[in-house]
Amino acid sequence: MSTTSRPIPRGRGGGEGVRIRDHLANVRTFLAWLRAGLVLLAMGYAVAKFQVIESLPNRYLGVLAAVAGWLVIVIAGVSFIRMRRAIEAAEFAPSVTWNLGLSLLTAGAGAAILVYLVRS
């Protein structure tokens, strides 16, 4: 759509405004992933710590959730950097792998909690 004589240096070609908004949206996506990881970490902590007495499986489940949260934060950082590069080079391609992974992970955690609550 650009009709200016000045060449657009970076971004996907919608002009500077689109490039700015792409980068800001990337930061917000990164922060949303970071929050998801933090909540998983907190949930793992709560599950591992809430059992004042008894039950070893709880502790393993909690540590597992905390490790999963930690990995989600790693993914947040890595995909932020990769997406930033893709925006500058106009090579953005939507990927579904990590999103599906996070959904499955959360569903698994929810199912584990459900089983625990029903059985105890």
Added chain:
Amino acid sequence: MEEMQPDAQQKTGSESTRAREHLANERTLLAWIRTAIALMGLGFVVARFGLFLREISAIGGHPVQSGSSYSAPIGIVLVASGLLAVAISTFRFFQARDQIEKGRFVPEVFPEVAIVLVTLVAGAALIAYLALSGN
């Protein structure tokens, strides 16, 4: 309208997208603040809940859990990183605001990388503490 924006020719949409850029910048700041609140909340729970558990088991006559004192420094680091996130992101908000007005936006990585690294270190400490502390 044009004299308010000396570099308007750099943007194809000029005034019509200017507002959206500033609003996107504002949403980004709010997302940072939410993340900082989550960090501080987790830190507070980690620091205080460890103490609470220790006192509860002492009252109940159970042996005091070893290693529980590690929860306080981990919690404090998490709260401090939340505070750091507020400071960095507020600075970045005004920097980006200026860059949007000038039409020369530079995508930063420092705030994001800093907060990811601090959170990963605190998270690793928390996991180590959970996995290693005896029940």
